[in-house]
Amino acid sequence: MAAVEPVVGEPAAVADLDGERALLVADVHAGIEVGLRYERGVELESRADERRDRLCSLIDETGVDRLVVLGDLAHRVGAPEGDERAELEALVAAVTERVPLTLVEGNHDAGVAEAFADDLDVIGPGGGALSGNGEGPDASGVAALHGHTRPDPSLRSAAVICMGHEHPQVRLEDAVGGSRTERAWLRGPLRPSVFDGEGDTEGGDRDPSDSGPELVVFPAFNERSGGTWINVEGGSFLAPFLPDGLAAGDAYLLDGTRLGDFRRI
Template identity: 50%
Template sequence: MARGSRPRIEPVPDAPAATVDLGADRALVIGDYHAGIEAGLRYERGVELPSDGPARRQRLLELLRNEHAARLVVLGDLGHRIGSVDGAEREELDSLYKAVVENFGARITVAPGNHDGGLEGLWGDLEGVDILPQAGGLLGDADRGETVGVCHGHTWPAPELLSAEVICMAHEHPTVKLTDSVGGYRTEKAWLRGRLDRDIMAAGVDADPDTITWGDPELVVVPSFNDRSGGTWVNVESEGFLSPFLPEALVDADCYLLDGTRLGAYNSV
């Protein structure tokens, strides 16, 4: 297969979102939307917060509009509850579908995450929605060798994703802990971008590393779109990663803030 130009995943400045051209479509890529999280926090932790659903939706619509995107790609955890979708979460997802598909006219592609167990029953038959398998899928132009693998990252990706030039995942909610000279600290959302180890990835998907179609993909881990969903401090060793293939499969990876600041290797920030 002839290789084309590597698809460019371009982070949107100062936003937890990126753009990518997928053939005829320009797509906006986000992860970890966590619709209905406030109801979940009330049930899980006894935390009472007013819903930020309308503001989340408006922020997303502004990004779609400003980036001239015809498709929204969600890298999993579109909803928050694990299992059935009801109550406030269902209301927010219904409003999101109406706003993005019916009113704005964009398609939605979802690579399901561990919080999306009820999504197929809610959105599976809706016009304008494509729900990928749990292990993700390929988007783009395979004939030209210009493909992007998309998955949530809570499981090993489907073997075909390893043929892509770029793999985008979420799940980690990557953040960095930045400490000042007097011991104070702040946390900020971050991007991770780096290369993957072929042998580790092939073994994880039960494939032969010598015969697997290997695109030498760049891994892009996107920050959480939801501001209330917490995160993994990727530069704190004791935190640990959530994905089954991280950090072992990362040959190297740099960390970037939302404003584009490159902090260098994530494990030495």
């Protein structure tokens, strides 16, 4: 099976894609401080330089041949402009000086692909293959989508599908009642009905043997972007096929700690 290996301690993973190694991240949300100022009147000091340096350092440290962003490279919905565009220009230039950049279009990326058409390879919102031919029962390819739409049926035969959008987090409590929130990975087999546009019913059969590709839901690269508390009762998932589209699913912290079934954390 195709391997997608998280980088310990980081919201990023490395995958082998047909002879090249790629670094995968999701939800960079460049320009988030601009967006928060515009949307909510919240003033925060920009971390644009820190985000860019952290991403470039990961590229250098992992020695990859490509960067794949699983959607929401930008934050504010709409064509990038002003300070947000300036941050994106600096970020894209710094990355592409090192490696090619592939963007899987997310719901926040309207206009980004067009604005940076000469600098990006683009995969549409329904997702697409990153490696492998995606055919037959022994397909070993890696596919990607952002997650704000259902995956294209062509992804059904992939071994692994990588996804962003959800920004999974867990709320952890200690023995004296204190709590903290940490970003997390979510991994599990997808139910085949996800590709047919069908829903699963809460409490229905979730036999992992009746499953499609493994889904890897990435934590958000941007720590300021909030997220879905996957272990809080009544929490609402963002993707139209989660959580019921998972036949089973385990959560992991960035340091690799396995928390077990996300439904029972």
